[in-house]
Every structure is written in structure tokens, then in C-alpha cells.
Amino acid sequence: MKQQPEAFHPNSTAALADPVLRSNFRGAMEFLRNKRRTAFAGVNTEEGDFAALSRRGEAIKQRCLQQLPELLEQLEQNCTRNGIQVHWAETSQQANEIIESLIRARNGRKAVKGKSMVTEEIGLNEYLGDRGVDCIESDMGEFIVQLAGETPSHIIMPAIHKDAGQIASLFENNLEDTPYTEDVDQLIGIGRQQLRERFQHADVGITGVNFAVAETGTLCLVENEGNGRMCTTVPPLHIAVTGIEKVVAQLSDVPPLLSLLTRSATGQKITTYFNMISSPRKPGEQDGPEEVHLVLLDNGRSQAFADEELRKTLQCIRCGACMNHCPVYTRIGGHAYGTTYPGPIGKIVSPHLLGLDATKDLPTASSLCGACEEVCPVRIPIPKLLQRLRVESNHAGTAEGIVRGAGSGRKPLEALVWKAWAWACRHPAIYHRGASLAAHGRKLFRFLPSRWKTQRTMPQPAQITLHAALKNRQRRSATPCPQEKIS
Amino acid sequence: MSARENILNRLRNGSASHPAMHRNAAHDACGQISHASNVSITTDRMRQQFIELLRANHAQVMETDDLGLAESVVTCLQELGITQLMGSEEVRFLLGEQGEMPIQWQPWPTKGNDAEKKETLFSRTPAAITTATAGIVETGSLVLIPSATEPRSLSLIPPTHLVIIRERDLYPDLENYIAHSPWGLSMPTNIVLVSGPSKTADIQQTLAYGAHGPSKLVVFLVS
Structure with missing residues (x-):
């Protein structure tokens, strides 16, 4: 059977819209979580x-x-x-x-x-x-x-x-x-x-x-x-x-x-x-x-073995507990991942088997809630490894980029935005000017094109920048005023 | 270079670049399941726990002694409506030659090729009896070590499996048993731990017995 991790987004959208699938997974995951909890409750060490x-x-x-x-x-x-x-x-x-x-x-x-x-x-x-x-x-x-x-x-x-x-x-x-x-x-x-x-x-x-x-x-x-x-x-x-x-x-x-x-x-x-x-x-x-x-x-x-951090991936004994406790897996099921090993462990194993270019969406399909790490019987730090793979996905040819397909998740526009941000942070005058411009044009933010908006309300910058707010406060506290109570 | 050399070289290079992982064998000791309490519990409590766990896993357990063993086996088979039993000569002797028994003793098929033997086992053997080398109390498991006289199929293919285990062969847990095991580093062809009849929960998490192995497991615990 051909593995298709590239189709993760359409697959998960389809899975979320399938009520029978969702109810089957929800029931099964609850069953397995309860069984596991009972099994460890009686362990005396x-x-x-x-x-x-x-x-x-x-x-x-x-x-x-x-x-x-x-x-x-x-x-x-x-x-x-x-x-x-x-x-x-x-x-x-x-x-x-x-x-x-x-x-x-x-x-x-x-x-x-x-x-x-x-x-x-x-x-x-x-x-x-x-x-x-x-x-x-x-x-x-x-x-x-x-x-x-x-x-x-x-x-x-x-x-x-x-x-x-x-x-x-x-x-x-x-x-x-x-x-x-x-x-x-x-x-x-x-x-x-x-x-x-x-x-x-x-x-x-x-x-x-x-x-x-x-x-x-x-x-x-x-x-x-x-x-x-x-x-x-x-x-x-x-x-x-x-x-x-x-x-x-x-x-x-x-x-x-x-x-x-x-x-x-x-x-x-x-x-x-x-x-x-x-x-x-x-x-x-x-x-x-x-x-x-x-x-x-x-x-x-x-x-995976060649890198001390990624080597922890190989500790896995394939129990599936991370899947049973994963809020993402429970909702989209195993097929959406398009890989042999689904769920949290699949997200950190598959990039080594198939390359990060094919699997670059998988490490991002996590809220990093940490439930997987909490239940892992061999204590694999899955969220940390997911973050590491996200870095690998964005950086090729650096010390981090050792996984096959590293750097394939890099988007030129995103990289440019971050570069500009870093530059602005090093130039206070430009930064304050930009921040004040954003505060003034805050009403326009909701017109920005972004996938963020499909599920959430677009945030707006504050009316006054933090910098300006602090400045005002310093000005006020220069004149005598009642002591602020520290609780 | 061969695949073997390529793989080993890659792993050796990986090891060389990270020589010190911050662990050593001594670290393993933490979190060891405490045996102290297990070892000190009385034989009676061990027996009780062993029986309870086996029963919880849907095995039938009959407590008996050397004199009552043959009768227990017969009663059990009669209740199950089984008239034919396969087992080794040793077990047949143990059960007193079956002189009076209303059961047809079925020896392991020594004649014929493998295909014919398989046909006998799959189609014409309703039940088989074996001995267990040891019992693991912590999990309620029987340790079977198949041999030339008690082949592997005996405890696997017939739908009903009867097992004789002696109370003195109970060990508190698997680690303890392995530490006492007589085989050292040259292991028998096959060792299998059996903790109940064959089962599956693959359909809608509903437990069903008799998936592929025996659907009925009867344990005779001999004091």
C-alpha cells in the first residue's frame, strides 16, 4: 500500500467530517486509556x-x-x-x-x-x-x-x-x-x-x-x-x-x-x-x-541513531499508548497520517523512514500538549523531538539539518518575514516606528489574508504600544502619587 | 560493501560521534518491581493469586493432588463432552494408564508426513494435555517448554488444552523465574508463556475467546 503523508491536510479534513469514524475512534481510545490506567494503578514498585x-x-x-x-x-x-x-x-x-x-x-x-x-x-x-x-x-x-x-x-x-x-x-x-x-x-x-x-x-x-x-x-x-x-x-x-x-x-x-x-x-x-x-x-x-x-x-x-537527541526515537517498543492519548490522533484517526506508523510516534519515526520532504506536515500536526510523553513507557520526549524536526524541516545545511529532506519545509516568504523581524529588533528606532504604525492601523489587521482566520478571530495590536504605555507611566510616577499596592 | 557492513558502519560512526550517553547499567536498577514482598508471601497466598489471575483470564482451574489428578481430568473432559485426549506417554502413565477411563487416549501421530500429522491435529484432535514447567504468580502464567514428547502443536492446535502444573513450580514473577532457569544461555527451541485461552478484542473492543489457539484452557494445579 502506497504511503501518502503528503496528503495529510486533505486527509485530516475528510476524517474530521466523518461522524462514524470519529465516534469509532473516540470510543476505542477511551476504552484503551481506561484499560491502561487500571493496569498501572495496581503496580507496586x-x-x-x-x-x-x-x-x-x-x-x-x-x-x-x-x-x-x-x-x-x-x-x-x-x-x-x-x-x-x-x-x-x-x-x-x-x-x-x-x-x-x-x-x-x-x-x-x-x-x-x-x-x-x-x-x-x-x-x-x-x-x-x-x-x-x-x-x-x-x-x-x-x-x-x-x-x-x-x-x-x-x-x-x-x-x-x-x-x-x-x-x-x-x-x-x-x-x-x-x-x-x-x-x-x-x-x-x-x-x-x-x-x-x-x-x-x-x-x-x-x-x-x-x-x-x-x-x-x-x-x-x-x-x-x-x-x-x-x-x-x-x-x-x-x-x-x-x-x-x-x-x-x-x-x-x-x-x-x-x-x-x-x-x-x-x-x-x-x-x-x-x-x-x-x-x-x-x-x-x-x-x-x-x-x-x-x-x-x-x-x-x-x-536517527546518528544523533544523540533523535536516537531516543529508537527507544520505542510500539505500544501505541501515545496514539491513545493524543488529541489529534483521537480526532483524525490513523489513516489521515498516510504513514505506516500513525500518531505521535509516527510523526517522529516517519521522517527517518520516508524523508522530511514527504513528511514535513507531520511534525506540525501537534499541539505539543505533552500527553504522549507523559504516558510513554520508555520516556521518549516526543514533543521535544517534534520541535527538533520542525527545526530540521526549516534548516538545510546547518548543524541541525541532518535528517534526509531537511530544509524542505522552508517557505521563502516566512523566512523573509522572520529576517525582517530580527533586523527590526536590532534597530530600536525602526522597531518603535513600526509598532506605532501597527497600533494606528490596527483596524486593518482583520483584512490581512491568513489561514489563522478560518478557525479563530484575528488578533489586533493594542491601541497603545507597550513602549508608549511604559513611557506614560514613568511620566506619571515622576509626579507624587499614591503608592501602588503590591499584593 | 554488503548491507551488513554498511549498516554496522553507519551505527559505529553514530556511536563514535556520541560516545557518552548519560546512562549506565547501574541506572537500570531504579524502578525495579519489588520482589521482597512477593518472595515473603506464603505459598498459600501465591497459589491463591495464581488461581485468581488465571480465572480472571477465563481459564478453568482445578485444584487436586497426585491421587485425584486422573479423576479430575476425567470429570473435566466429561463435563466438556470430550471423549478423546492427546498427550505424551509420560502423562498417560501419570494418569494411571487410563485402564478404567472412559476416554480414548490419542498418541501423537508418529506415522505419516508433516501434512498428514497436521491434518490429524487440525481436524481430528478435540483436546490435548501437556505439563507446565513452571507457573508465574505475578501474571498468572504457565511456562510451557515443548519437547520431543510434548510438541509445540499440542498446546496450540486442539481447541481444548489441559495443563498439569505442580504447586512447587510456582515462581513469584518472570524475572525471578529467568534468574533460576536451568537452561543458561542455550535456550530450548521454544518457551511459551500461556495466561489463558486464546482471545481477541479486535472487533469493536469486544472480548471474544478462541481466536486462533485453544478456546478452552483447563489448569490442574497439583499440590
């Missing part, structure tokens, strides 16, 4: 709260990122020792080619996919589909979204934008012998039936990875449905794809991150399944894939 736990999560991720190149090599070495074959991809194209060649080598035609945002990022379904490999999404939400020819609108709950009625019609119209029903148990039963047949006959299972443990060469997957276990157990070939930032140093790093992830994402103490895979089927074992492969994907992540 030495310091007593979420803040302490998230500080630990942040520390673990920062320590692991600090040793990222070494940990990736260690992961490769230990996976290889365990029999998991490791591949490296700099771009989406490379990752897709690697995956296709692995499937080709076994004459595979039928793939089942566990929920994985990174394979959405590289557009794997479309790539394989064009080359004759049928790739079916097996997470219930992803299955629904794929059937509708759409993309996920939330990284944890992909079909959050649809209600039961919409899904009932979708099933009725697209699946054989399926009557219309809004009963959720029945709908899930239909999905289960459809997909069990697929699992049984699949040639390859493709999944993401939540944590890759360097010291043991272990791939960890977090899920509730069991489709991830199906994809990694039933087909003879398992291909796991992950961004390079998902590596952690040791097994003991996993429990605190896992706890933060599930509580933040769905308000669960733990998900139904936590699956740790360390090798393909060993001699004597009765089932499991004969081959396991791990594809490590860069796709712009090393660019």
Missing part, C-alpha cells in the same frame, strides 16, 4: 508508580541502544549458532527481495502473516502478491483490514476504525456462505474457521519481533490470539522481520519491557501468549519450522 517503572524501561533501552552495533553482531552470532539464519537489509526493497528469495527457494506459494508493523512498513504483502505469493494476514484485525483493502489505522488494534456492523457487511460480501451477523463471537468464529485452513496449508509463516535477545539469540513475540504461534509453529519455514532497534542485550532485560508493553498497549498484566523462539526444529523434535530466518532492517533507523 519501590518508588511506587509508573514513573519508576518507565524510568527503568528507558534506562534499559538506552543502554541497549548505546551498544547497538555490538549487540546486533552478538545477536547474529548467537542466532547463527542456534540455527537461525540472519539477513541484513538497508532498505525496504532489499528486505522484500531477501524474503521473496527465501520463499522461492522452497517453492512457496502460500504465506500466513502474524501481526507485524515492519512488514507493513516495507509493503511486503503487495510485493509478494505481485510475484505470485499469496500473503494472508492472520491477526483478526489485520485480516479484516486486508479483506477491506485497507491498511491498519492503529499499530495495536488495526481495525479500530470499523464497528461490528461494518465488519459484518464486509464478511457477508467477501466470504463464501457467510450470513450477516453483528455477533462478535460469531464474527471471530468465522475468521477462525477461514484462517485455520490457511495455517494448516501454509508454506511459510512471516512475523515481526517484539524483542530480539542478543545474549541467547532468541526472538520474542507478544500476542493474544495465537496466530503468531501458528505462524511460527505450523509452516515449514518461518521468516521473522525486525527493525534493528528491537535488540536487547540479555534475557533479564525482557520482563520489565514486556510488562510495560502489555500494560501500556492493552492494559494487560501480560498477553495470553509470550512466545520465545531460539531455534528451528531440532533433530528428534516432532514439529516446528525446519528453517527460521531473521531479517534485520535499517530503513532510515541508522540516521
